[in-house]
Amino acid sequence: MQELQELAKKLLSEGRVQVVIGYEAGAHGVRPAFVTDAADCGRLIFDPRCVHNLAVYLSPRRSPVKRLGKPAVVVKGCDAKAVAGLLRESQIKRDDVVLIGVRCSGVLADPRSGATLTGETVADKCILCDLHEPTLVDHLVGELRPPLPDMPRVSRRDLMLERISAMSPAERWAFWQAEFSRCTRCYACRQTCPLCFCEQCVADKSQPQWLETSPHPRGNLAWHVIRAMHLAGRCVDCGECERACPAEIPLGLLYRKVAQIVEARFKHRPTEDPEVPSPIGKYSLDDEQEFIL
C-alpha cells in the first residue's frame, strides 16, 4: 500500500503525470479515486475489494477524465489486458499513459461484502486468471500472496455452461429469454466496459435502425448477441458489465461461452500483447473456411 502511495506521490510531484487513477475507501466499500495532488496520495489503497477495471477511464471519449491531464492508472492483470485492447485498437498511445501494475492474487466476487478472500468468496474470473503480474506496465507494486488453498479448480461459470449445453435448444432458449427479459436497456454494461468505446454505438444508430431500442425481449436478445459478437476475442473478462448490471443478467456467462468458442476456433485468447490482433479484426489467407460449400 505504502509502495503504491509513494510511487503515486513521486509521479505527481515530479510532474510526470497530472492524475493518478486508483482506488480509495468509500462509503460502500471501495471506489475509483482520481488523485491530482501529491499530498492526497495517502487515499490510495489496493486490496481484494478493488474489482473495478480502471482502464475504462482511458477511453478518449471520457472527456472529463481526459481534461485532468496525463494519467497514471492502477491496473491488475485483467485491466492490463483491457489497456492492451485500447492500444491494439488505436484508442490510446502507450506514451500517453503511465501504467502502475499491481500484483493481484484475486478479488472478491462481492466487493461490498468486505469478506476475506477464500475459494468461496473469490470472483469467478480469478479462478480462470492467467495473469497475476501484469508485464505491459511501467511500474509494478504490491506483493503476490500465495494461491488460495481452497481455490476451485473449475470456474463456476464453466460448470454452469456445461449444464446449459446439456439443455435442449428449447430449454436453452427459455433460459436466456428469462434472463434477457429483465434487461431494461440501461446500457450500464456498455458504459462500464473499457472496450465498448465506439463514438456511436450500433444500438444508438437510427438510420437504419439495427435493433429495437425499447426493453422488449426481441430487441434485448439482439442487443446482447450483438454485444457478445463485438466482444468476441476482445473481452478481457474483467467482469465489470455483469457487476454493473442492475438486472443481474449473467453476462459473464455469455461472454465466457463466446470466449470458449473463439479459443477453440481461432486459438486466440486476449493477452497483454497489443500487437496480436483479435480475430474480429484480422484477415488471413489461411483462415479456415470449411463452411463455404
Next chain:
Amino acid sequence: MARIGVFVCHCGENISRTVDTAAVAQALGEMPGVAHSTDYKYMCSDPGQSLIQAAIAEQKLDGVVVAACSPHMHEKTFRRAAANAGLNPFLCEMANIREQCSWIHDDREAATAKAIDLVRMIVEKVKHNQPLQPIHIPVTRRALVIGGGIAGIQAALDIADGGCEVVLVEKEPSIGGHMSQLSETFPTLDCSQCILTPRMVEVYQHPRIKLLSYSEVESLEGFIGNFKVTIRQKARFVDESKCNGCGDCTKKCPQKKIPSEFDAGLGTRTAIFVPFPQAVPNIPVIDRANCLLFKGRAKGKKKDVCGICARTCTRGAIDYDQEDRLVTEEVGAIVVATGYQLYTIGKIQPKEYLRGYGEYGYGEIPDVIDGLQFERLASASGPTAGEIRRPSDGKVPKTVVFLQCIGSRDPAKGIEYCSKICCMYVAKHTMLYQHKVHDGQAVVFFMDVRAGGKGYDEFTRRAMNEGALYLRGRVSKMYRDGEVIKVVGYDTLSGEQIVLDADMVVLATAMMPQLGIESLAQTLSVSYDQYGFINEAHPKLRPVETNTAGVFVAGACQAPRDIPDSVAMASAAASKILSLFSNAELSREPMVAHVNPATCTGCFHCERVCHFGAIQRKEVRDRQGNLIKVIAEVNEGVCQGCGTCQATCPSKSIELAGFTDAQVFSAINAIFA
C-alpha cells in the same frame, strides 16, 4: 413516392418456363412506389431496351428494376440503357430470377412466388439507391514487365513501340528465358535463338525500355494507374557502367567446373560468367556460392584468396564489395510473365503434393534426361556443339526412348493438368534426333497425341512418317543394365508388354510455374490456383487480366503455354495496357466503401481486414490544428468494393456505395413485410 419501373424478362423460355412472368409483373405493379410494371420476351434485346428507355421518359421513372438474369450477365447493358435515357445508371438494378429462381426450381407456383419476393426486395433496395458518379483516377503511363522470357520481351516491345515507357525486370543475369535454351522450335523447325536474339537486342536498345536484369520485385504499393514498385537489383559484383563485355574475366576464372544452368547441367561454366554468348546484357555476374574469393571471405579469411578477374579486367569493372540495391519505380500497369520450370522426377520435390518417380530411379540414371537437356544436346551452341551424345560416356545413342506425360495428367504424381507442349516438342525431338543420327531409332511412349494448333497435327504425323515409333502406353519401370537402360512398358494397342534396350531416355516432364510464384502473387495481390499458376480474371472473356485491376498476365505463368500462345498473350496484355494508357485518367465504378468521419472511432479493424490495403489513416484536426482523432479513410483507387470492412466495423461507420445498410435492410425487410 418513388416512381420505379419493373421490367420482367422471359429470357426466351429460360425464365417463363418455370416462372409466370406476367403474374410477377402484375404483382409488382400493385406494389407501392412502382409506377410501371411489364414483362417482355428478351429485355436485353434492342426492343427490350427501348421499352425500358421509353418507360423512363414517359413515366418519369426514378428507378429501374430489371428482373432477369444475373447482374454479372447484363447489369452493364441495362445501366447503359438507363443512362442513355437520362437516368443515373446506378438507379438501375437487376433482380436475378433466372440463376437464382427459374433454373433451380420445378414448381411453377412456388417459383413464381419466390420471383415476386426477389423482385420486391430489389424494388425496396432501389428506393434507397443514390445517384453515383464514376470515380476518376490519374494514370502513370509506364508499365512494369516481370520476367524477360519471350512473353515478357514481347509485352515490353509492344508497349514500348506503342509509345509508353517500360521497366523490364528479369531475375536471371540475362533476358531470353527458356526460349534461349531451345534448339529448334515447332512446328517449323526454325532455330530458336535466331528468332529470339534479335528481339533481345531490340529490348536492350529500345529508348523506352529500362532493363533491370538480375533483379527481383521486392514489394508493391498502390493501385491501378498508380503503382509504386520496389525492385531489388542483386549485386553482380561487376559495374555495369564500366564493363564492355570483353569476356577476359570469364576466361581467366580458375573455377571452371560449375554445372551450367543454361546448359541444364550438361555443360560447365566459370564462377564469373555470362550465361550464354548472346546474353543481354552481355555483362558477367559473379556466382558468390562458387567464387573462391567469396568462399574465402565466408570462411573468414583475412586476405582474399583469388581476385584474378579483378586483376584481369582492364576497365576496373569488378567490384567485390558491391551490394544489393533497392530501386523504386512508378508504373501504371504490370505484366506478370514469369514463365515455367520443369517437373523433376527426383526424390526431393519442391512441393509437398509432388511425388517424383521411384520407378524411374528418381532421376539417378545419368542417361535419363529431360526435354530441356535434350534441347541443349541438340543445340549448335550446346555442350556437344549440336551432336547428340549421351551424358554418361559421350557415345552417340542408337535407340532413344521418349516418354510423354511425365508428371502431367497424373494425379498420383501430383499434377492433373496436361502440359500442352510436350506432344509437340517430343515430335520435334524425334525429328532432330533422326536428322542427326541417321541410323538411330526414336521410340515414343504416349498417352494421347494432342496436337491442336495450326500445322501441329501435320507436324506430329511428319515425325511418325520420318520413322519415329509411337507406342501408346506408359512405362512402368526403368533400370540400368550395363551400358543400356531397360525400359519396361506396355503397348495398349497391341496389348503386349514391351522391354526395350535404350541408350538414352528423354522425359517430357510437366510444366510448372516458377518457384516463388506464390510469394510474388501475394506481393502483387493476385490469386493463383493450387499449382501456383496465376488466375486470369475470366477464363474466356478476360484471359490476360488478373483479379487485381492493373495487373496482367502473359505466358506460362498462367497455364502451360507454347511460344505462339505466350506471344499472343503478351501482345494481348500489351494492347490492354496501351488502351488503359490511352487516357490521362481512368474511370471506375463507384462501388467503393466510404467512412462516416463523425462516427468512426479509429479502431482500424477495417485496416487489418482489408485484403487490398485500401484503408488509410487520416488525422482530424480542429481549426487551431490540434489533433482531435485519427480515423479510417478509403483509398478509392484501391478499394475493390468487397464490403469486408463494412461487415467488420463495430460502429457501422463504413458503408459501401450501392450496398448501404439502408439498402440491404430494406431489401431484407421486404421479404418479412
